[in-house]
Amino acid sequence: MTSPVSGFRFSAVSAGLRKDGRIDVALAAASAPATCAGVFTRNLVRAAPVDVAAERVRSGRARAVLANSGTANACTGQAGFEAVLASTEAIARALGVPSSSVLPASTGVIGKLLEARRVAARAADLVATLSPDGFSDFARAIGTTDRWEKIAEARAGAARVLGIAKGAGMIHPDLGVIPPGPPHATMLAFLFTDAAVDRAGLERALVHAVDTSFNACSVDGDTSTNDTVIALASGAAGVCDADELARATSEVCDALARSMIADGEGATHAVEVRVTGLATDAEARQVARTIATSMLVKTALFAQDPNWGRLLAAAGRAGVRFDPARARIAVGGVAIVRDGVALGAEAEAEAARHMIEPSYVVDLVLGSGPGSFTYLTSDLGHGYVDVNAGYRS
């Protein structure tokens, strides 16, 4: 049971941004100026709210997060930019804070303009209904093709970290601090902690956590124009050990990423692709990512087929040197390939029994080096096609 985090309140309303009338605008507000840090998609095509949030987060202080579903407000030109300014200004006025302290985030269809007047019309209600345990409404309001809410929490000494995220498609985050580089993809995640931490410490914990969670998972290989992860720290729980905060932040990001992948569009399995034995972690990441985004691998996962040929073939095109004749592969802990050669139908049948599970591990040992990396992926089946062939219509 998730409990509130001191210093933060949440609310959500329906502003009519979505055709179906579901709640679609969410607000998180800090009682006092909070320390903040953010990482944003490195896609070159970046939505207006990402540009604005990346700019505002640089001050290291923020009072609120304003997030919406129903439109990504990406590729909407100057009008899109003005819509972000107008909607955050309306919220800032209702909260009585500077508009530069309101961090925006959007998710939905690319090319659809955010209707700022609809958000402004609900600003007073958003502020009036703020509540310490409104985070569940917040989570529901930012969901799009999500089948469930994504909330996670962890303790860091006396402090707590609460995370809220949404998936579920255009998920292949490539998040970094802006500048340098540009961002893209729609996953959103917001972390709230009552730890007292300075901006550099919060950013360090966030960047590290994101690198092995959101930046190490993929539904479809498509990095969005809107990917945003923002962390706010109220300080209400006092100073927290930096390592403890880093660990708790990683724990929350990891849990949210796992939930996102399990809820990947049409997904029936969340699979950890664990690559070890290479020279460096960077090489292992490269191989794991190539396997995790292979259409042939993902359809085999859907079919519950321990098709090691597709795994090894994907590894082989990753641009990393290894000796295929030494490769070992296990699925669900069952070895099916040793020294690059299949162990036979019986082993594969046993491995296939593990592929019925909603989540399991695929291991590739590609040498005896120290480099390792784990990437999370979902399977590709008819559900994925159904969701994405009908998304706009």
Added chain:
Amino acid sequence: MTSPVSGFRFSAVSAGLRKDGRIDVALAAASAPATCAGVFTRNLVRAAPVDVAAERVRSGRARAVLANSGTANACTGQAGFEAVLASTEAIARALGVPSSSVLPASTGVIGKLLEARRVAARAADLVATLSPDGFSDFARAIGTTDRWEKIAEARAGAARVLGIAKGAGMIHPDLGVIPPGPPHATMLAFLFTDAAVDRAGLERALVHAVDTSFNACSVDGDTSTNDTVIALASGAAGVCDADELARATSEVCDALARSMIADGEGATHAVEVRVTGLATDAEARQVARTIATSMLVKTALFAQDPNWGRLLAAAGRAGVRFDPARARIAVGGVAIVRDGVALGAEAEAEAARHMIEPSYVVDLVLGSGPGSFTYLTSDLGHGYVDVNAGYRS
């Protein structure tokens, strides 16, 4: 109507490599030693026949091509290598030529050993039934999930170029001359010409043709362990102008690649992704490839949805600099985005009408630079999932 090429004969038999009893071993034989060149998959995981063919093609002379479906003979260790030697030796003996002049190629399931004794048992029949117009049988014997035969031809002055290929999955060729670098993916193509050309000239024509055809098309982004393109020149038609031969070779490879993509597993559309206006052709290739392999783009093509947001988002994550605010996009010749902003529902509805066609062009103009590249891709729908979730079972 395709006609024979002087100096070459073809045959195909069923050797029982496939469970379904279809013809599965094909032979092409030159009446006299032919000039040869070949390009092979750069996947690190390379099938035994690829290693053997890449080695043998280096002499610049060959007498025959022995190709089979039913097994890729990849990841089969020393036994796989010996099976290649034994099967090509049996054919060489039946033809009365050195075994080093027989070039092998395989396609099918990875990890399944080639049963050389089955090929050897049919060697005499393969040689006895050789015929100048047996190329259609050859094409049928190497097909796997192909729905139709892939044969193309072109004239080069007095000479002719005949091409035979197979698709239809694990199609994202990355072919190069071996050495340097290793290969992977299963598309096979064989070119036969009666032009008189030296080895260097033939290789030059082949490498150039492959680079803008097979290396510029994708069904699933998965480069195979077995991709092989071999060209043989009999010289029977006399010396041919080098430019003429290059043009004819490109024409044949282009036609075969188009046929492969149109016949991509489960595909209903073959789409040209044409990127222009970037600084270099290499940058344009990078952007076009990223779009062509995007799962979200490919499901939109299946849905006949001119979802320019997915196109632009994929371009933005390609790692190439451009100004999204200047981007122009057209589908089927209908402009739907200008200066990075949508032209509206009416334009999209008109574009959607072109997406009913089996093939059409998607244009992205991303600046005013001279760099351009065209990539061929297929759509991703339920047919793809059906084929690949059931391939091994």
